Amino acid sequence: MPAWLAPNEVLLSGTVRDLVAGSGLEFVDRRRHQLKGVPGEWQVYEAV
Numbered sequence: 001m002p003a004w005l006a007p008n009e010v011l012l013s014g015t016v017r018d019l020v021a022g023s024g025l026e027f028v029d030r031r032r033h034q035l036k037g038v039p040g041e042w043q044v045y046e047a048v
Contacts, residue, residue, distance in 0.1 A: 004033065010047040017045050 017027050027045040034041055
């Protein structure tokens, strides 16, 4: 598990965040990160 990821956190991409717009979920911007096995950097959000 990456050091920036805490147990029991729900993190998701901007695409998923956009797909659930209007659901009542709230999100916190967790910045851009390099994800293992995925090329490039990805914007990551935490569902709260």
